Amino acid sequence: MDPSSLFKRKRDLDELRNKRPKYDVFVNYASEDIGNGFASHLKGAFGREGFTICNHNELPKGEDRSSELLKAIEDSEIYLVVFSPKYASYKECLDEFVLIMETYPMFKKRKVFPIFFYVYPSDVRNQQGPFLEAFWGHEKDVDPERVQIWRKALKEAGDMSGLNLKDW
Template identity: 45%
Template sequence: MFCDSRYSSSSTSSRCRWVCHVFLSFRGEDTRKNFTDHLYSALVRTGIYTFRDDNELPKGEEISKQLLKAIEESRISIVVFSKGYASSTCCLDELAKIMECKDAIGQIVILIFYNIDPSDVRKQKKEFCRSF
């Protein structure tokens, strides 16, 4: 679901025009029908324009240019790390783009660790070790 309202940012970068306040990055099969649905609903209910991709990409398929654009046009990205996040090439591609936007345009990145220990990601243990 793409955001349908425009938000003009008064950020330090005058070249940015935010279309969405928040971009949600998550592994669909891990969190779509529970945590991410609740988070998305809470954000929208409070008036925060939020992008959430409702389409499941077939395994091995690249993320679309439209999705990359949605990342670029969001002021904040929320990354929901879950057990299967790193096993998805699409999730890792999204994460790479998010970090690129963080460095290039100052996008705010918020990390959420859903049913995993943050050290599993940081030290690439358990599921993250196998994926990397």
Template identity: 45%
Template sequence: MASKSSSGSIPPPPRACTYHVFLSFRGEDARGRFTSHLYDALNRKGITTYRDDNNLRKGNVISDELLKAIEESMFAIIVLSPNYASSTWCLDELCKILDCKNKLGLQMVTVFYGVEPSVVRHQIGTFQKAFKKHKKRHDREKVQRWREALKQVADYSGWTSKNQ
């Protein structure tokens, strides 16, 4: 009979990971620039990376495929850019990433691309404009969840691009 560890806690079972990295980004801000270069560099190193290339889909509901890709990733890179908060898909992805971080041990890093962490944390500038629109279209609880998720990731240490 196997004995329990001295702490009494059992580590979560290993999970199947299809992807090493899930990239979360706002396509119009970063797709042809930073994110494409990052994606290519990761793939050259043999790092299996999920990038949502289907930017033709419309609607407010994040796809099941995206949710599954987040769950099946070991690591998430969140590229926060000036228009990130204007996308409800990005905000839903962010909430799912944080949920997987807490429940599944998903590791994450934040890149501030063309935006300062304080702008994200305090949701000023383009983030403030985006949330004014969201408040008109979405329920208060959902908007608050998105706000809290942005504050949380802005508090993690990450990289700031300084427009490089």
């Protein structure tokens, strides 16, 4: 990588750190699992309270999606991650989640808030329960390094304080 591009990226990050985020909330969830139910109600409730919400499902598909997704994550202040029974089945959710976990520490006031929706924090932390079967599948058809990155990020999230809705 060209050293001048590293300097530009550092300068861009410094500007981002001092800029007011475009979105109050970025919600990461498995839309096929809970998108028309819980996640939709959650986003609606935040919207009614005046929060700006990044609707990342409307980002472009294809090659530009990853750069647009990173920009949306960098432009958000609070990250709600809704772990549901089928969450770990979706590689896109896991990749998006890893971006969140890599990005939020660069900003002093950004927060990740996990919501454990019909899963336990230990299911996420240890990839057990509904996460176990999904990871068996991933280990067969996904690069092992990528799987380890997912596992590490999930362990970190499982150790965070959040909202447990398993027995809700």
